[in-house]
Amino acid sequence: MNIPNNMRMDDAQWQQLIRQVAEHFNNLTIMRGFQYYKQKRVGPLTYSEQQGISAVVQGSEEYEVTLSMQSLSTSHCTCPVSSLCKHMTAVLMSYAEQLERPVHAIVNAHSSTALKQTTKPVGAMAAGPSSYADADEQQDMDVPVNQYSQIKERATELADLGISEWHELFHSSLRRLGTGTANTSYVQEATDELYAIKPRLSAAMDQLFELHVQLYLIRFCVPPARNSITHTPVYLSYPAQLAVDALLKGIDRIFNHQLDLSGLKGKKLEQHWNRLAETSAYLRTHMMSETANMMFFTPIYRQLWLNWIVPELQGAPDMLASEQAILNNIERGIIAASTPSPSGESVLGGAQSNGSSSERTSKAVTLPLPLVLAQSWMYFHLGQDDQAWQRLVHGSSAYGIPPEHLLHFLHVLTDSAEWNRLGDWLVQLGPLLANRRNTPLNDYMHLWDTAIQHLPDAENRMWDTLVSMLPHSRPAYEDAMHSRGQWRRWIDFQLSTGTEPLEFRVAVLQPIEKDAPELLLPFYHQAVERYIGHKNRDGYKAAVKLLKRLSKIYKKLKQEAHWEQFITTLAVRNSRLRALQEELRKGKLIS
Secondary structure, X not given: OOOOHHHOOOXXXXXXXXXXXXXXXOHHHHHHHHHHHHOOOEOOOEEEOOOEEEEEEEOXXXXXXXXXXXXXXXXXXXXXXXXXXXXHHHXXXXXXXXXXXXXXXXXXXXXXXXXXXXXXXXXXXXXXXXXXXXXXXXXOOOOOHHHHHHHHHHHOOHHHOOHHHHHHHHHHHHHHHOOOOOOHHHHHHHHHHHHHOOOXXXXXXXXXXXXXXXXXXXHHXXXXXXXOOOOOEOOOOHHHHHHHHHHHHHHHHHHOOOOOOOOOOHHHHHHHHXXXXXXXXXXXXXXXXXXXXXXXXXXXXXXXXXXXXXXXXXXXOHHHHHHHHHXXXXXXXXXXXXXXXXXXXXXXXXXXXXXXXXXXXXOOOOOOHHHHHHHHHHHHHOOOHHHHHHHHXXXXXXXXXXXHHHHHHHHHHHHOXXXXXXXXXXXXXXXXXOOOOHHHHHHHHHHHHHHHHHOHHHHHHHHHHHHHOOOOOHHHHHXXXXXXXXXXXXXXXXXXXXXXXXXXXXXXHHHHHHHOHHHHHHHHHHHHHHHHHOOOHHHHHHHHHHHHHHHHHHHHOOOHHHHHHHHHHHHHHOOOOHHHHHHHHHOOOOO
């Protein structure tokens, strides 16, 4: 249910609630409550201005919990425990979930509160920005406790500061936590610390602040894609992966809410668009070194443009065109740096402005996959589909683009009901998915089904595309023919590929025997001849099994005379094959 406005919490109230939890509940009670919360033992929450929050919790029996949000110590539960209990903490966690606040803030209330009250020795952060950031950020940046008020004062100017200054402020603020390790506990503590310095902002700036807290902490957890010494791939530890997964889930939730620009105009609106452009630049910088195995910032860059920027452009392509120009300049720089000069040295300056020369050169240069994807998305948003396809083909030939990145284009078109365009993209992206396993092909075929529902004429294009993707598309092609009752097409395909009828389950062939049995005659006849041609007992047994099916089909078609003529001729022609004659008699096909 919706939370009444008077039961919602701002950041200061949320931090106060965490402190109350740490004050009134011990760790054992909190952890037991967390188990109840995870087991979904908490019933629907009821909100009342007088009574607070009420819910029924299923323990050894049903207990009624009433939380007083004015003072947790006066809360009540009908369980036998006389003090504050696990049922109350379970309800608190359900309340946090409905507030869209991190439940782990309540679970870790004791540790996070202790960290904020205690100054720890400060050194290089073990798994944080000072380990993974640029060299100029590796210097010791201790902030004495008595300077914390200066940090909070600086934070009041957040709306006027650039994104790089936001992150510098985050770095300074988190020094109070001391040495940190990339795990969910530290990430939650760091999140609480950063929200403690957040000033009152517009709704849109609030959204950006929330996004950048997550971005900063992802960068904290994620090492460079390759070891700087050995250049071997680097992978996340299990605790770091859990933390990053939680942060990415939070970012998905953030982007699920439309950007709230209501009430912004003039300088404030311009200020917000500047922050969005800086956010795009931040993501662009950090994604360029990513690999297909560790790609975190690239999908966020895509979401930023798709969910927040493009819907607010109101048909004005200037910002898109500007971003595309930046990406193309990056490409030209990479090409220039990789192109030998006449003297044999690589060109480190700018690329030639001649487009055809750059295009010819780029074919020999492997561009970063994130750059290829980013260029494709900009072309996509600009409606320049041919250029987007060219980029994706280039990237696929170099890397084999992970299928989820290709399928995302198709899902966006489906969600926006651009059916004609979806048909074109399905045709173009099919071959790029051709060497993938069944899972992406299943998703791909579902999208074809959706497109055909709105554009029946697109079905012929689907068949042509699936044929062009053979042999990789064979399972999808066969399933499509079978599910649509395209029996003649299905039989012709099996005949052309020499497939054995006995390889199929009976359930696959039954609908054809029912709807179009005459189509199975050449399929079965050819296989019988092949089985007999093996001239061994197993081949003869397989032939007899199919001959029995043929007998039923001829009978169903009321062509018994044709059957008798065929089986007699077959037996006479192969009269010297004694083992075959024995199998025919066992099968009661001849006397």
